[in-house]
Amino acid sequence: MELIRESVLKCLDNFSFDDDKLISELNCIIEEGGSEAYQVIFSVLTHFDLTSDKAEDYWKQIISHRNSISKALGRNINLRTAICDYFCSISKDMTNPIVIEIRVFEEALDSLKYDSLTGLYTRRTFDDMFLRETDRATRYGLELSVLFFDLDDFKKINDTFGHLAGDETLKHVAGIVMGEIRTIDIAVRYGGEEIVVVLPETGKVNALVLGERIRKKVEETKHEYEGQNISVTISGGLATFPIDATDTESLIKNADIAVYRAKEEGKNNIIVFSENKRHYMRVDFITDIQVRVVDSKDDNEVLEATSKDMSTGGILFENNYPIDMNTKVRLRIPTGIAEKPLLVAGTVVRVEKFSSSQYDIGISFLEIDNAVKNELSKCIRKCIGGEKE
DSSP, X not given: OHHHHHHHHHHHHHTTTOHXXXXXXXXXXXXHHTHHHHHHHXXXXXXXXXXXXXXXXXXXXXXXXXXXXXXXXXXXXXXXXHXXXXXXXISOOOSSOOOOOHHHHHHHXXXXXXXXXXXXXXXXXXXXXXXXXXXXXXXXXXXXXXXXXXETTHHHHHHHHXXXXXXXXHHHHHHHHHHHXXXXXXXXXXXXXXXXXXEETOOHHHHHHHHHHHXXXXXXXXXXXXXXXXXXXXXXXXXXXXXTOSSHHHHHHHHHHHHXXXXXXXXXXXXXXXXXXXXXXXXXXXXXXXXXXXXXXXXXXXXXXXXXXXXXXXEEEEXXXXXXXXXXXXXXXXOSSSSSOEEEEEEEEEEEEEETTEEEEEEEEOOOOHHHHHHHHHHHHHHXXXXXX
């Protein structure tokens, strides 16, 4: 409908002094755009929100009404005059109309539709669009994902460089977001330094890839204000319909919860919402690892095992025999990124037998420093295609 709207506005601008030509061109738009074009024409000219059937009926009656008045007066009547007279005298849907230049009206609408600083949608516009997309996903059984971004340490940027620098930084990040998303995606300045993106027909993995691409570009793109370099990073949360929630309010809430987890995990990362304790998406990760049981009888014994999947919160591997629950272990994990394997401490949280001599052993990583977290995150992004070596 946005393309039809642009065509109608262009038509009004080009043929403002020739109403016969204007009506002819509008009818061509109707032929190409179908019943939706009637709705758009009345939305632009009257700001009425009509059904397509009602709009079509009004259009035909107004054209007939214009012809009747023109014949009675012996001169052509302006289309807008005919519309105003029809709705005031015949249909009586207007009681106190005002006259306003359409460009001024459109600029006023844009000021309500778009955030003046970032150019993203306003919260009010977003709420309506988000509801429509969720309804469409429900109706057709589609996936829909929400990425919730929050600038890291934004108050520090304002305090250090000034609020104008903070504004420019927010515009900088918004520009990166807009440059990475599709035309069908919906980006909004949700509040303060928060940006939310709705991704129609997008599952969790593809949304995470996009989120990581945006996060990485924000981190790596140079940003200056009045000759001063400003380091900018963002944290993000991801929730997907219908896996994580089936209504707009819960989707936003869960994506927001994931953002808080991202902040807790050291910032500058994307967290996938989960009801359980797994804050990160698990990905297939098959490689040979080494496991050493802490405080075992033979402290130097190293088990050779094959991992199956991994997240930045833990790893699952196969073993020929079980390991007791809550056992502390130390792992050597080659990531294929760093020259040396990662050394990570963990505890056994899952033991499951899946054949006569094979067990799945699940490890939850214990507290790890930011360097190891970053290395694990890079490995995860590589596995899902979000980052190359």
